[in-house]
Amino acid sequence: MEEIVALAKRRGFIYPSSDIYGGLANSWDFGHYGTLLKNNIRDLWWKTFVLDREDMVGLDASIMLNAKVWEASGHVTGFTDSLIDCKNCHFRTRADHLIENKVEGIKVEGLSVGELTRLVKEHGISCPKCGKKDFTDVRKFNLLFETKMGIIEGDKSTLYLRGEIAQGIFLNFKNVINTMRVSLPFGIAQQGKAFRNEITMGQFVHRTMEFDLMEFEYFIRPEAWEKTFEYW
Ligand SMILES: [Zn+2]
Numbered sequence: 001m002e003e004i005v006a007l008a009k010r011r012g013f014i015y016p017s018s019d020i021y022g023g024l025a026n027s028w029d030f031g032h033y034g035t036l037l038k039n040n041i042r043d044l045w046w047k048t049f050v051l052d053r054e055d056m057v058g059l060d061a062s063i064m065l066n067a068k069v070w071e072a073s074g075h076v077t078g079f080t081d082s083l084i085d086c087k088n089c090h091f092r093t094r095a096d097h098l099i100e101n102k103v104e105g106i107k108v109e110g111l112s113v114g115e116l117t118r119l120v121k122e123h124g125i126s127c128p129k130c131g132k133k134d135f136t137d138v139r140k141f142n143l144l145f146e147t148k149m150g151i152i153e154g155d156k157s158t159l160y161l162r163g164e165i166a167q168g169i170f171l172n173f174k175n176v177i178n179t180m181r182v183s184l185p186f187g188i189a190q191q192g193k194a195f196r197n198e199i200t201m202g203q204f205v206h207r208t209m210e211f212d213l214m215e216f217e218y219f220i221r222p223e224a225w226e227k228t229f230e231y232w
């Protein structure tokens with residue numbers, strides 16, 4: 001991985017972000033060739049799925065949405081990672097990954113924080129950094145990136161940078177129905193930035209807190225789902 005990162009930098013594709021100020025974890029800047037490559041992929045996708053099709057329309061929704069959107073979608077309460085800290089060296093990691101990496105064949109998806117904490121103790125799992133077996137309890141951390149709207153202290157309201165781009169599509173479904181000549185089945189496609197406040201370690205541009213998404217939601221008649229499923 002280090003070789004790839006160094007090569008991508010040397011050839012002007014991708015630079016570590018904020019480098020002269022010590023960098024920022026998991027943040028990367030695209031250089032000249034990186035930008036051209038990224039834009040080419042983006043434009044080919046847009047041509048394939050929007051411009052060349054009769055059943056797809058485009059959308060570019062805002063990154064900041066009313067906080068109620070994320071409450072209604074379940075992200076405010078349910079969009080979480082279970083994290084655990086080493087009390088000795090303060091190494092922080094995802095508890096599910098820690099357990100699955102250390103215990104062969106175990107699957108922990110859907111387990112509560114209490115059950116995850118118990119598994120870490122039961123299997124005598126040690127810290128990958130320092131080797132000690134002294135962890136905090138597992139805690140839930142929300143992945144939504146919070147920010148504040150307003151300039152007067154004490155009168156600011158919490159907003160979230162979008163954690164996915166699909167919500168903007170669902171919010172505009174009725175606008176699209178009312179203004180575009182569409183009939184079921186049809187899709188709404190979108191590209192843009194999304195943000196997740198997650199623990200990621202050394203996975204280069206494959207896993208970052210700020211990233212580009214390209215996706216469409218395809219709306220169908222429920223009774224025709226098999227036909228549409230086959231088609232795609
Ligand atoms: Zn440790």
